[in-house]
Structure formats: structure tokens, C-alpha cells
Amino acid sequence: MQAQEIYEKLKAEFGDAIIEFNAEPFFDPFVLVTTDKLFDICLYLRDTQGLEFDYLSCLGGMDYKENLGVVYHLYSIKLKHTFVIKVTVSKENPFVPTVERIWRTADWHEREAYDMMGIQFEGHHNLIRILCPYDWENFPLRKDYVQPDEYHGMKVPY
Amino acid sequence: MKKYINNIWLGIYTVLVGMKITIIHLFAKNVTVQYPNKHPLEKASGDKMPMNARNRIFVDMDLCNGCNGCARACPVNCITVQTLKVVPGDAPPLKNGEKRGLWVPSYTLDFAKCCFCGLCIDPCPTEAIKMTTEFEYSAYDRKDLFYKFSTMTDEEIQQKKELLANFQAEKAKKEAEAKKAADAAKAAEAPKPETGELKIDN
Amino acid sequence: MGETKKVEFEYSQIDSERMRLNVGPQHPSTHGVLRLEVELDGEIVTEVIPHIGYLHRCFEKHCEKMTYPQVIPYIDRMDYICAMNNEWPYVMGIEKLMGIEVPEKVEYIRVIFAELNRIANHQIAIATFGLDAGAFTPFLYLFRDREFILSIFEKASGGRLLYNYYWVGGLAADVHKEFKEDVLSIVKQVRETNKEIADLLLYNKIFIERVANVGILPADVAISYGCSGPVARGSGLAFDLRKDAPYSIYDRFDFDVVTGHGEVGTVGDCFDRNIVRFHEMEQSCRIIEQAIEQMPMDGDVREKLPKKIRPPKGEIYTKAENPKGELGFYIVSNGTDKPERIKSRGTSFVNLSVLPEISKGYLFADLIMILGSVDIVLGEVDR
């Protein structure tokens, strides 16, 4: 199914929760959605006949300088089509509902996004750091991150 | 019971099949490279190290014209090149006959950092930097892996610096004179109308 | 045989003590620096908590500081066993953004090298899996063959393990003259060794007893956990990006997608995951033979190399079928020569996340076999 059709289907179902549809050249077509309806949209995308996005390829946190974002790359093994969803949240209040219960692979992906970007996933059963040590401070992939000078007595800079 | 015995028989049989294979391999060709006695560049045992293998980097300072392309291409920033402008007339051409643009008083490469990706080879216009097949250069001290390639001595560098300073001073002098002359000529040519307008504005 | 091996005792009858055991990060069977926190009931695994990040090398932070060609050496170091395959989706993404058409010869060389590297990867996977089970001889034979493949790579690119060979719009260097003969001789060698490995290791009764009916992964769980590659195909799922979303010139070749079908046990057990790898090597040989036949030898591999790599503003998600599964790169370009962000979807990272699910209820010794059958590389898990 083409991205345009999926967008129309979503718009008919959710209305205002779909903020924007982008199909510019050089972009994979994506929709920007609101955070409060994200879980329902994802569930709809997985369970509706004709969409059946049963495979979450990639979930990545983003830093758009003013605010943070999460990008979901979906794929359907049965129907072989792809789709992209995005959400944005503010840096002060980075709360996004978890999709862990829809695709279980989101568990580790969300932990990574939390570890790197500091995005809080509401409802995640075990949101702790995954790559960095558990007592690491700050979120390294943010654009304004500064390397620490020392970690447990070991010098960090060269 | 039949299954049990069958399983035991299968276990013994498949092990014997494996044994047969290993016994055949006893008489196969030997592949081990006897390294300290045989260098991998010799055709020792089937595979020989090719001549384009990416190992220690060698910089031919007679060819380097200090364009800094390798240092910019390096993802690791392990190459540092310092350059000095040449004074016209005091610049012997490079080994391949091209014009020398810059002296290179210091060219350092830290092999402790280098990731041997080969990206520095591509941008070099004179093929001064290249990767060799030399790989035996491990060291007891990390500082020994810091290579200085420049062949210029301290006195030479000092001399070139002085020459350049003199030349630049002269050039600056000449330029200043030329500028003065030009200004004077300009001033003589026509009085500036804008200054008057400016004064009115103020 | 046939019945599942899961141990089902009445726990309440046996007065056993719960025990927490720490496996790794320095352990010969964890394939690197993985740490597993295992809760045991007697000898039965009740819970596995993987702790990763012992090789977190800040790949995504480096990408933001590097120019596009400079990122390629770092991508090599993600999944260091199959570096050729790793570079491919990345350069493919940038070529797509910049609208570069790659010459025919380059495409063929890329396919041949990717398939050769797939063979090399599966050789390591089977060798180390055998090593985990206590079989040392297959390790020696498979590593001997792998050296022959590496010598081809070295002749072409100059590197033995990390190549920096696929560049945007072409290749770093042309292949040597006797390339076709060399590759064909390697294919012959691989087939010969494969026959021996089947007898020596894979169909050995003792080995089958060790791996059959262990670590069963049903297909729906595999999809939900995002598994791909041999892990998903071992569960009977015909999911191969080379067939499903053909990239490059894979639609020109005739090959089969190998799936596990429970040859000696249940569908989706450790044996199936490994036999899929084993048969995939044969399929790779078939692809290589067809590619060698069709490949033009004349032509330049560097004619389309752009001088300045500056993709237009945009973003793209590219994926390719790696030996371990789907490797994806989410590349966000802001119009300059440095990427805004590159997010990599590590194959092993996703495949490893299924480990706690499939290792519950088996013996502790089986946990090592299950981990070996998932075939992870810690460089890609932690990035």
C-alpha cells in the first residue's frame, strides 16, 4: 500500500491526531502525530486488515535542537510495505507513550533512546540505561553534550 | 529399547565418520605460515601478502608539497602537517619535477592512533604518501610509534623562516610603498565627492 | 527425539535454592564482552538478564563529527566480521539521496564481495558454535577456508578484516586480473569443506542431541521481537530482504530462501538456526557463480565517484540483508558535508533481545548453545 493511502486511512480514523504528512522528495514519506494518540495509532497500524505493520524495523531518538523526537520505521512482512511515524516532544517534558506492548522489540530500542537522548517512555516496564554504565550522567547524543572530565577516577579526554 | 540401541549405534557411527575425515586431513597440504622463518611476502603457503596491503604508511618528503590534503581526509586526525611558504627563487622543484609551493618543517603521524583506512592516500596529488607492506614495528614504548617524517633540520627551518620573514618584510614594504603611491595618485586625480556628503550628514 | 526437551518438574517438590550467577563479561562462550545475569533454580534457568554496553564505542556521536566518507571506517568497526556487508546499506543510502547510478561492474563486484563475506561470517558462526559445543576440529577447518576468502579481500582492498572498500558511487580500488579464477577456486573449496563439516559436526549424533529441541523460537515471537536473518528464518519464516525488497541487482540471480523446517527436532530450535546458515553458504556460492558469469571485466570502478559528497537536505532509511539479518541506517542529511544524525539499527542488538525469552526453562549448559546459535557480534550490539 502506498504511503498516501495509509495517510488517508489514518486521517479518516484519527483526524486531528495526525498533524502533518510529508512526501517531499529526498524524504521517506512520514506522518507526524501527537504523543497522546501514538499508542492507538500504532495499535491500529498493526491490527488493521490491509496495513498489518507487524515488524518494527527501527526506533530512533532524535535531537532537533529545540525539541526531541522519536522516529518509528515500520515494515510489514506479509504485505512488504513500509511507513514512518514521527513524534516530537519538548526538552523539558520529554514524555512519550511506550509501544513496547505492541512490538516487543521496542523494549531495548526505547531503553537505548532513553540512554542516548533522555526521552522518557511512559509505561515502559524497565526504563534504565542500556549502553552506558548505570551511573553515567547526562545524555550523550544530545547536541549540547559535553564530555565529562573523569569517570570513576579514570580520565576521559585524551 | 530398539530406539535406545539405535541411538548408541548412531552416536558411534557418526563419530567414526568424523574420525575418517580427520584422518584424511592428516595427509592434506600444510597451510601454516612459519612466520619468523618465512616472511609473508615470500610465497610460503598458498597465500601471499599482496603488494597493496595496508600497513605502515610511508611519506616521501621529497615529493610532499604540503597541501594538507591527507590531514583533512584523515578521520582520526593522526596526521599533522606544518608548512612554511617558499621564497621565490629559493625553491628546488619536487622529485617529480613539479613546482614546490610550501616547505614542510614538520610532518608527524601517530601510528598509535592511525586506523589504516587508506583515506589519506587518495587526495595526495604527488603520491608522496603511500601504504607499505611493512608491518613489523611494534614497540616497547608508545612514544616510539609517533613518527616524524620531515627531513629538514632545525637550522634549515630557522634559515627558511628568516628568509621568509625578510621576504615578507620586503614585500610588505614594497606593497606599502605601492599603496602609498597609488593613494597619492588617486588623491591627486580627483577630490572625493563623498566626504563632503558625509560631513553634511554628521 | 521429537518431544520437547524443556524440563518440567514440579518445582515445589524439589527443595532447591534460587541462585544468581554471573556469566561474563570475560567468558570464552559469550562471544565477546556480553554479561549475562542468570537466575538458576538448581540447574534450570529461570531468568536471564543481558547487560550490554561493554563495547559501546559511541558510533553515532562520531558520525555527527565526521564527513560522509570518513564515516565508512567506523561502520566497518560495527560488525567487524562482515565489514563489506556493513558498508553497503550506508553507501546505498547516500547514493539514493544524491541520485548516483552505480556502474554495472561495481554492482557485480559488490554482490560478489558481499556474498563472500556472508560465507566468511557463517563460517565463523558455525566454527564458534562448534567450539561452544566442544568441537575444536571444525574450527580449524573453517578458519583455514576463511583465510582464503580474506586473501581475496586483501588483494582487492588492502585490508584483511576492515576494508573501507565500498565508497559512495564506486569502489576504492579495482579487482585484480585473476579475480574470477580466484573466486571460483574459493567457491570450490568452500563446497568441499561444507561436505566435511556436515559429516564432522552438523549431523553428528552427539551434536544433534545437544542442540535439537533447545531454544525454540516460534515464528510469531520472532516477528514481535524484530528478529531477522538466520534467527528468523530458522523459525520457518521466509523473510529475506534480498527477495522481499530487492536492492542492487539481486533480482537477476536465482537463489532460494532457506528456512528451517525442524529436520531433527522442533521448528525454530538451535539446530535449525545453524542449518539455515549452513545451507545459506551454498546459496551464496550459487549467487557468486552466476555473478561471476555475468560480470563484465572491463570498465572503471571509480568513474562515478563524486568529488564532494554533499547530499541534499533529506532523510532516508536504507536496509540490506546482512549475514546476521537486517542492517538499517537512518541517515538524516542537513545539506552540509557532515550528516546531521545517523542511527544504525544493529542486527545483533535486536536479535540478542530475544535471548531472555527463548532461554527460560532450559538447562544452564543449553544457555551457552542458545547464545551461540543467535550469533551475535558485540561490536554491533553496543556500537
Added chain:
Amino acid sequence: MGLLNKLDDPYYGGGIILGKVEDILNWGRSKSDWYLQFGLACCAIEFMAVNASHFDFMRFGCIPRTSPRQADFIIISGTVTFKMAERIKVLYEQMAEPKYVISMGSCSNCGGPYWEHGYHVLKGVDRIIPVDVYIPGCPPRPEALEEGMIRLQEKINKQAIFNKRKRLAEEEKQELIIDN
């Protein structure tokens, strides 16, 4: 090595070896070094290749041990991150004296490709444990690792066991002379 060469010497002929006890001990140590089987990153794959048929590390008398208590030297093969550094230190401390360290590859030499922006990478394993031999390369060829092993053996052969202080003082004196 040094002792066996003396057998060919006509002066020492007749199967009698004359040498210092120190030489015998050092010879024994250098020819049966057991290493800790321990891989970190990309270099570990080349390390595995060294153990396999093409390069056969056992020719040097090196046998893999899985326990640090039985190991004579450790090969740091790959990137050392902060999360791992503390464990490496523990492993090193558990090894019995005398113990040696080979740092294999750029990453463990000084952080390698990750020295500039790697916030989670230890810039050189010599910040936590002393290193005897540095092998450059990313990753080094298997032969380069073998060459590093030969360098380590040379180092062990020169080692002082008795009268350590006297020997060290003499060496310092010689170095001073060379420096001057």
C-alpha cells in the same frame, strides 16, 4: 634461544651448557607463556585467526587459559571502554606474578579511532595497567601479533631475577652514558 645457540658453539661443545641460572629461568619463562583467552573487539577476530591453522600460535609455546590465575600474560585485543576497564583491572590483578601485557591494536594503544570524540572509550589501556609491548595496526595482521610476541620474549629474556637492584643500577648507568 640464547642457551640453545651455545650448543652449536665449538667452545661449549660436548653437550655441556654453561650459563647463568637467570638465563635458564628466563628461557623457560619466555618459551612457555600462557595467555588469558580474552577478546574485546575487532582485534579478537584476528586473535582467533592467530590460534587457527594458518598461524598456529602454539608454535610459540602459547596456550590459551580461561582463568587469569593460570595465565602469564594478557593480550588486550580491542577497545577498552570505561564499563570494561574496571573488569580488566581486576583480571590483571588476579594474574600471578610475573605477568606481562601486550596491547594489540590502535584502540588499546591510545583509543585509536575513538580518541577524539569517544566519550565512553578509555584512551589507552596503559592508563590502568602497565603495558609491555605495543602492537600498532587496526587490526594488526596475525604476523604482527606474532612479531609482538617475539618482542615480548626478547624482553623476558633480558629480565633480571637476582640482584635486581644492582642490575637496574648498572642499566641506568649505561643509559646515562648513552644519553651523554
